[in-house]
Amino acid sequence: MxxxxxxxxxxxxxxxxxxxxxxxxxxxxxxxxxxxxxxxxxxxxxxxxxxxxxxxxxxxxxxxxxxxxxxxxxxxxxxxxxxxxxxxxxxxxxxxxxxxxxxxxxxxxxxxxxxxxxxxxxxxxxxxxxxxxxxxxxxxxxxxxxxxxxxxxxxxxxxxxxDAPDTIGVMTIGRYTTDFLVLRGGRWVEKASVSSVGMSEAGEQLRKRLEDRDIQIDHMMADEALRSRSLTIYGKPVEIESDTKSVLSYVASCIIDGAAGAFGDFEVYLEKIYVAGGGAEAMMPELEKIWPHLQLVDxxxxxxxxxxxxxxxxxxxxxx
CATH class of the missing domain: 3.30.420.40 (ATPase, nucleotide binding domain)
Incomplete structure (x- = not known):
């Protein structure tokens, strides 16, 4: 067995x-x-x-x-x-x-x-x-x-x-952090192993914006709202599209800054940059504007x- x-x-x-x-x-x-x-x-x-x-x-x-x-x-x-x-x-x-x-x-x-x-x-x-x-x-x-x-x-x-590429970058976008990794020729580049903000920052920003509208949600509801781009309170849908776009754009800019620092001079050598984690799909529209070889993993x-x-x-x- x-x-x-x-x-x-x-x-x-x-x-x-x-x-x-x-x-x-x-x-x-x-x-x-x-x-x-x-x-x-x-x-x-x-x-x-x-x-x-x-x-x-x-x-x-x-x-x-x-x-x-x-x-x-x-x-x-x-x-x-x-x-x-x-x-x-x-x-x-x-x-x-x-x-x-x-x-x-x-x-x-x-x-x-x-x-x-x-x-x-x-x-x-x-x-x-x-x-x-x-x-x-x-x-x-x-x-x-x-x-x-x-x-x-x-x-x-x-x-x-x-035929898998062996010189790659990786971003894993989680709730607490976004973590970066670089492999060059299949070997881990340790100095590129840094972290940036994660989806919790977007969730907290969304909660604050909704509080300004007298709408109270907990952080897990905020996380789900960002993933689904929708929110229902007391059985009624709440419009969050503009707020969601704004907070995701802000967090994406933080992740882009973090990635620039992590990938540094190695960026031009990277055959692929793979994106994964619970926040990957929400971040892709902003991130793929920066890197043409970005790939969202299945x-x-x-x-x-x-x-x-x-x-x-x-x-x-x-x-x-």
């Missing part, structure tokens, strides 16, 4: 995981990055549904994901800071993600997880130790944008794609997790 490889992207808005299920099909699961203390749910059907969102940590039962969002609301969402990997929320989300895979396929042989490149050296060991305390699987911690490069250079079965929100899964499968095949 082929080893079970899990690609794991522990993001501030959602946890994304990719692995092959018992039927050999790739499973992609998204878990909102929200936690709440577990309580008794009287409705039997709802209680049964909540079981997959329940995790025990330090002797306490917690809900994660959709159940936590339903029971506790957006106020229990993950914090927007690099120290969140030290929080109980991060640990609960990671443990629940791994337990879901084990419940489905029985075991895990390899876990590939990412960190923003800017903090990889400082926090790699801590994250590896944390996940290793939750599983007997081999754990590797890689720069998050690297997952995108692996998705574009390795096929679903772990075979390297012969299924951009899962690109990091799926790329890590492919890398893990390839690595396992090489090791034999």
């Amino acid at each position: 082929q080893g079970v490889v899990v690609g794991l992207d522990l993001g501030h808005s959602a946890v994304k995981l990719a692995y092959k299920g018992k039927d050999g099909e790739i499973q992609k699961i998204l878990i909102p990055s929200v936690t709440a203390p577990a309580t008794t749910i009287s409705d039997k059907a709802a209680s049964e549904r909540a079981m997959q969102d329940t995790v025990e940590l330090d002797g306490n039962r917690m809900y994660v994901g959709e159940t936590a969002l339903h029971e506790g609301g957006a106020r229990n969402a993950a914090g927007l800071h690099h120290r969140w990997i030290d929080t109980i929320t991060y640990r609960a989300l990671a443990k629940n993600a791994l337990e879901r895979v084990v419940r489905d396929v029985g075991r895990i042989d390899s876990v590939i997880v990412g960190l923003p490149p800017a903090i990889l050296r400082q926090r790699e060991l801590a994250v590896r130790h944390l996940l290793s305390s939750m599983t007997d699987a081999d754990v590797r911690v890689l720069p998050e944008p690297g997952g995108v490069s692996y998705k574009m250079s390795i096929d679903e079965d772990g075979n390297f794609i012969d 299924d951009p929100r899962f690109a990091v997790a799926e790329g890590f899964r492919r890398y893990g499968v390839a690595r396992m095949s090489i090791k034999g």
